[in-house]
Amino acid sequence: MSVSNEDNMSPHMQLSSHFFGDLLDSIIVDVASECHRIARLGLDRNLEEEEEELRLSAQARVTVADPSNSGETNGKYVVDIFGQTHPSVANEVFDCMNCGRPIVAGRFAPHLEKCMGKGRKARAKATRSSTASQNRYSRGSPVSAYSSYSNSASTNRLSNGTYSHTVEEYSNGTCEEP
């Protein structure tokens, strides 16, 4: 494959690059359109939550920074023994150890709720297992809880059969004795 020194690209190369660029442009438009759709339909939960959190922490900072709020007869702002007032919304910013985002300390609790709850499908799984265990324990005596547990297992008929079988045996035994 000889390439002349004068031409940077042979016509074939030029043409190939042109078509490659064509393909690439189409793919770029596809990616952009997909991201646009996700953003506009609100399908990206992380994006929504971040926007909301940014708004709320900006709000919180405004209420904290507003000097007309401190002092006076506002019950929230108590002066401590050193004469310092503490803002009702802690405004230190640090990074969440779960998702790594910078969070205002005062909004950390609701953030954790969402961060640990909706991050994966862990929330659905967690509620399912917790309600299942609640149902089990709320049935009263532990014996009925055990029987309900064995019923829920797939070896249903077998366990029932053996159980009743042994019961029958016992009753037979006690009848025969006297």
Added chain:
Amino acid sequence: MRTSVYRPPTPDDAVEEQEDQEKQPTLQEIINIKLIESGEKERLMELLRERLIECGWKDEMKALCRAFIKKKGSNNVTVDDLVHVITPKGRASIPDSVKADLLQRIRSFLVQAAV
């Protein structure tokens, strides 16, 4: 005959009908048509898409989009904005192996199409 979509004849077509042989299709256009008709363009695009997903290029572009959307607010963003955001970085960050592979395939198509 009533079609479901009414499309007025494009001026280009009307012109070409009158002045028949004045406008010859360019080489590029000819090849483009050959690519599309043979199905090769579709195949190449799918291959390129797959390669770009594999190497993480698509995720990088999506991250760029998300960062831009976060900054601008999701209600003010147009597809055009995003295209302009991605295009320079996108064109530059294609892995060389992917580019070389695709170029090779296009070139062999050109050869085989006897152009």
